[in-house]
Amino acid sequence: MPPDVAPSMIARIVPVDACAGERARAYLDTLTKPPGSLGKLEALAVQLSSITGELMPRVTPPGVLVFAADHGVAAEGVSAFPQAVTAQMVANFASGGAAINVFARQIDAHVEIVDVGVASNLTMHGVTHAKVRQGTANMALENAMQPEEAQAAIEVGVAAVERARQAGAKCLIVGEMGIANTTASSAMLAVLAGTPVAQAVGAGTGINSVQQAHKVAVIERAIQARQADPDDPLDVLAKLGGLEIAAMVGAYLAAAVHRLPAVVDGFIATVAALVACRLCPAVRGYLVFGHRSEEPGHATALEALDAQPLLALGMRLGEGSGAALAFPLLQAAAGMLNEMATFADAGVSDNNSQ
The missing domain is CATH 1.10.1610.10 (Nicotinate-nucleotide-dimethylbenzimidazole phosphoribosyltransferase (CobT), small domain)
Incomplete structure (x- = not known):
């Protein structure tokens, strides 16, 4: 432990x-x-x-937790969108206009948006302010986080689950938002699973093949420079990960403590789940895998967890969207x-x- x-x-x-x-x-x-x-x-x-x-068992009402944070590695040009989009999407979440809001309304889920590390100061109503720092450092140049910052972000996830549980949630849907977080997730997966970086990297938010090759090179450089210990998931998380990924790790751990089913979303969520299970293997039994993402690294992450997702809809949005779409199957199973x-x-x- x-x-x-x-x-x-x-x-x-x-x-x-x-x-x-x-x-x-x-x-x-x-x-x-x-x-x-x-x-x-x-x-x-x-x-x-x-x-x-x-x-x-009962799985209703579900609670949706969306953790948002920025990544310093965005400065390397690894995303199709600028870093400012993270804060803009958080505002969209808060106003109820994103895909996860639409899908959450369909399943009568309460949504909490948690700022665990957005690079700008957010003042909009409807966002829980739990910022550990304003985005991670650029992992190509230095460790993404200090160990104590990763721990603080994990605790943010734990606290969010406590709030959801106290509000009556019987099931958790965990999502994220953070420009360049597929880069961080791919780096983490390559180290944790011992897989080639190119096998873990996909289009993310929609980069082309040239940009994708650049993204692979940036990740390979970061992995070489950071020398994260594959047998120490916290070291991998702190050196290569993200604040919202750490918060998701905390959410999965807390779900297991309270015996709440946690529906895992796509690639980034599954990498966070892999960290949680490496920290405490018993967590695995509490995870229901919602869908298979189009991100190529997702297949590797799922294999590492011996997981078979409920849906395969060709999605790669994040936000918890695929997990929310899978939730009616949990309702049906419990209803049966x-x-x-x-x-x-x-x-x-x-x-x-x-």
Whole structure:
């Protein structure tokens, strides 16, 4: 257990309740359907029971947490958009106009926008101000963060989950916003998974092939210069990561503490999940992977976590958008356990009847 990451919190994380999952699995076979006929939805229902320890789990209402921060490496020209877009998108979130706001309204989710490291001072209403610093340093030139800054950002994520839980959230959808955060995530993944940088790098916000080659070169230079320890996820996070990525790590850890399902979004969210699971392997059981991003590194990150996402819609937006779109499947899985009739209740003969 890393001594400087909320050890009391990590000590409270226990593996999911396998016995509760088995009870759910047996109960599913008493419902009015052929055994296993609802496929992956049944596996999801079993996981939700394992997470909550309940035969009849609840996942509503969901809470959406979007962490925003800037990245110093944006100065290297690795993104199709200027750094100012991070703050502009935070304003869009706060006014309810972004994709995640639309999708959150469809599932009746409360959205909290958290400024954990935007490079400018934000004053708009509807944003939680928890800024650790004004963006990370340029990882091509120096460590992105100091270890204590990474820890502070993790704690921001923990605190956001506490607020969501106190507001009644039964499931968490975690998203992010930060120009150049695919660069940071690709660098982290290359080190944590031992994979070539080119395999982890995609178009991000829409760069062309020449820009993509430049992005690979910048990341390779940063990895060489920073010498992050692949066996120390916090070292990788601090030297190559982002403040919003660290906050997401904290959110996943806190979700596991409180036995809340956490729906993981795309590439950046999955890299954060990989860090959380490296810190505490028991976290893995609490994670539901919402969708498969078009970012090429996402496949590598998913493989590292032995994860099979629920959806594959060709998306690469971030914000928690894919996780929000996957949430109705969690509702359906929980509803199946809570509302479907058993063979006995319905007076229907099952395949064991004589």
